[in-house]
Amino acid sequence: MSDPAVAVLLADEPARPMPRLDTKKLGVVALRTVSILLFFAIWAGFSFANARYLKFFNPILMPSPLDVLRTGIELTKSGELQSDILASLSRVLQGFVIAAFLGVSLGMAVGRSPFLESLLDPMLELLRPIPPLAFLPMMVLWFGIGEASKIAFIAYAAFFPIFTTTLEGIKYVDPLLLRAAASLGANRRDMFRYVVLPAAMPGIITGLRLGFGLSFFVIVAAEFIAADSGLGYLINDARTFFLVSQMLLGAAVIGLIGFTFNRLLRILEARLLRWRKTAWN
Amino acid sequence: MDQMATITRTKIRIEGVSKTFDNGLTALARVNLELAENSFTCLLGPSGCGKSTLLGMIAGFVQPTTGRVLVDGTEVTSAGADRGVVFQEYALFPWRTALENVEFGPLVRRLPRAERRRVAMEHLEMVGLKGHETKFPTELSGGMKQRVAIARALANNPSVLLMDEPFGALDAQTREILQEEMLRIWQQDRKTVVFVTHSISESLFLADRVVVMATKPGCIKAIIDVDLPHPRDRTDPEFIRLERQVKQMVREEVDKLGVI
Ligand SMILES: Nc1ncnc2c1ncn2[C@@H]1O[C@H](COP(=O)(O)OP(=O)(O)OP(=O)(O)O)[C@@H](O)[C@H]1O
């Protein structure tokens, strides 16, 4: 994350021991594992039954988890999968970083200034309900078929949740805490750095997580329309040749990457917001 | 007592102060009050008589509609580190540990790191919270939170300490213990204290002067000097006599409100 405020917070707090795993947690983990295994069993069972007895579809249209895995191994050997993952990830990260920077800084500026809010908010409210996808063809015309159009598109889509949660976080700081800080001698800068910013941090982090999820959500669409690499391209390309297991592979990899990053962001969140979690332990 | 010489110097002067809120409600009407340096004053009165409003004016959170508030001869226009505030709702920073909360004042006064640690530790110890430095407010009981809040206000060494029903949310035992500790701290390190409370017994236990406020609109009904020596005994006949006298006055004000 590029946000300097996060770095400040990380540096400011002394280390505390992390909570340990307990048996109750282990039980939950076991159940979650069963849930995932069950999903694959149903999928494999359906695919097998379709191929042998039901014949709903041509078996090639209903591959089993194993077929998908086999495709994955093939595409990894040829290096195609890695380069597609890299292409998508780099677009998502670049777009997300731009969105995070613009969303957080604009959210802060607007949250501190009622003038800016009245000026910018109606404009953004006008744009917000329009699905970002509607602007994709236009962005391709503007930024060309290269990387820029996809990055711009991701940045645009991820901007809104980040901006909104930052703005709300900054605006709705408990006035009592501001009074407390003022009577302890805080000036406006101190107040922002030591009160407003940490108070808004939970909202900002939620926004970043939502924004990141959205980045993944829209990358596939962007790569459908205008790309010759990336996981979206991998899926769309497979359509031409009825390679359903390649399509499913693309989807699965996107799911895995999204899941991994969400976990990482959650871990970061738990670290930054320790003061909130301690009450439940 | 050599304090007698200084006790007459006026620290806080409230001159013809009224407050009418935007909604037309007059919370305070023509309040005049002088508080001596190093004195301990309790503001006592029924709910809604404007105690918090008056305290907020001294703190600089609320501006009077007419009149003015002077601290050390200077008109109050905003909050400042010379006037420490302890809120009824603690108002601790939830993302800072007990120690970091107490460090806040020294931090914004740009004290060096080691120095602000030392000051904060010293004050946490003073309120009996040694060993709880690294706890977050969510991990502390109400009484402990209020101790942190008191330590935080005192760590700035303000000359005025403003407390708005600081012990209102605590159980009777914790409340009495904190009252005793409050007195100990005040006697050790004299400040001009303005303490808002609903409790007659609390005000008579702590204060040099009890300011009884009237309602509708808020103004001063009576000022009672409490000349009993510390530590005060709540079963002392003089204490009980004063308690009865004040109860009568507060009762009249509550009756005036007509909501019971
Ligand atoms: N910001 C405000 N706007 C309008 N009215 C207000 C505002 N703040 C306080 N009041 C009103 O002013 C009156 C005095 O309020 P204040 O909080 O000073 O009373 P109080 O004596 O502290 O009461 P309590 O003991 O319940 O805390 C009340 O009637 C209250 O409703």
Ligand SMILES: [Mg+2]
């Ligand atoms: Mg009040």
